[in-house]
Amino acid sequence: MFDFRDYGNGIYAFDAGYIWPLLASVHMVVEAGRVALVDTGTNDTLANTLAALEKLGLGADAVDYILLSHIHLDHAGGAGAMMQAFPQARLVVHPRGARHMAEPSQLVAGVTQVYGADYVQKMYGEILPIAPERIIAAKHETVIDLAGRKLLCLDAPGHARHHIAIIDEKAGAAFTGDLFGLSYRNMDVGDRQFLFPTTTPTQFDPEAMRRSVEMVMQQQPTALYLTHYGQLRDPMRQKDELFRRLDRFAAIAEAHRTETAERHTNIKAELSCYLIDEARTFGCTCPQRDLLDWWETDLELDAQGLEVWLDGLPAK
Numbered sequence: 001m002f003d004f005r006d007y008g009n010g011i012y013a014f015d016a017g018y019i020w021p022l023l024a025s026v027h028m029v030v031e032a033g034r035v036a037l038v039d040t041g042t043n044d045t046l047a048n049t050l051a052a053l054e055k056l057g058l059g060a061d062a063v064d065y066i067l068l069s070h071i072h073l074d075h076a077g078g079a080g081a082m083m084q085a086f087p088q089a090r091l092v093v094h095p096r097g098a099r100h101m102a103e104p105s106q107l108v109a110g111v112t113q114v115y116g117a118d119y120v121q122k123m124y125g126e127i128l129p130i131a132p133e134r135i136i137a138a139k140h141e142t143v144i145d146l147a148g149r150k151l152l153c154l155d156a157p158g159h160a161r162h163h164i165a166i167i168d169e170k171a172g173a174a175f176t177g178d179l180f181g182l183s184y185r186n187m188d189v190g191d192r193q194f195l196f197p198t199t200t201p202t203q204f205d206p207e208a209m210r211r212s213v214e215m216v217m218q219q220q221p222t223a224l225y226l227t228h229y230g231q232l233r234d235p236m237r238q239k240d241e242l243f244r245r246l247d248r249f250a251a252i253a254e255a256h257r258t259e260t261a262e263r264h265t266n267i268k269a270e271l272s273c274y275l276i277d278e279a280r281t282f283g284c285t286c287p288q289r290d291l292l293d294w295w296e297t298d299l300e301l302d303a304q305g306l307e308v309w310l311d312g313l314p315a316k
Contacts, residue, residue: 009171013230014052016041022185024074025229031149036065038175039227040078043125063089069177070163071097073124080128091130095137096162102132158209165216172222179212181242182228189283195238197246199305206250253306268303
């Protein structure tokens, strides 16, 4: 099934086809027949991107920009393939990420060190370099002009130091990548949406995340658009929930700060119990085994990221 969502105001989302359905999305902003894509999924996402353009009666030559919220490979792994497929496009990325898109060997090496070469090849394939002259290094408050529609890029560390948030004032939209956490549609209860933070290694910083989220909220968005997954409504309420759960994540990690061999296992187990309790309080009735299957990678990476953050704290 090809999940394609029309949110109005020229904003669309479709499934990136990453691991399982409704895990990762690509967003499209369309103005006067011109297109900006936000995040790219992996190389395998190109087929869905072409299908999404076709649904709107548009071709490859309609894509003017590809904006990356950050360069983690579930968001940026397909950028090189898409830049080849969309020859008119310019890539917009945080200045810290620009060189890695032009020469991705160091980025791939880092991912390979964590997951192994076989996993990286299976999940992401070859990460293609992008010509530097086609890359826009989006410093804080860079404005991208899409057929007269302004897309404001904000430096938004917290999840990663190479993260940007993209504000579309015309639609009252904020494209937040992973800054505003994860909200999977298969956990919705009626019209309510469950949200929790993502503390992925290696650059997670809870205070920076708070500041970046507050900065995005100062733009008064009417909706947030998360790569994982799609439109998130009621931003102010969701911000409060995000901060409450972020505080609990940090507290769980700090409670295990001085442990050694079992620290990772204990943090991950406590995160799992906490999120199960939160999901049940929220009203989610999905079987626990399904929740843990959906969250398996998230919980593993969150525990890793919290440990890296702990190790960077000043000694007590």
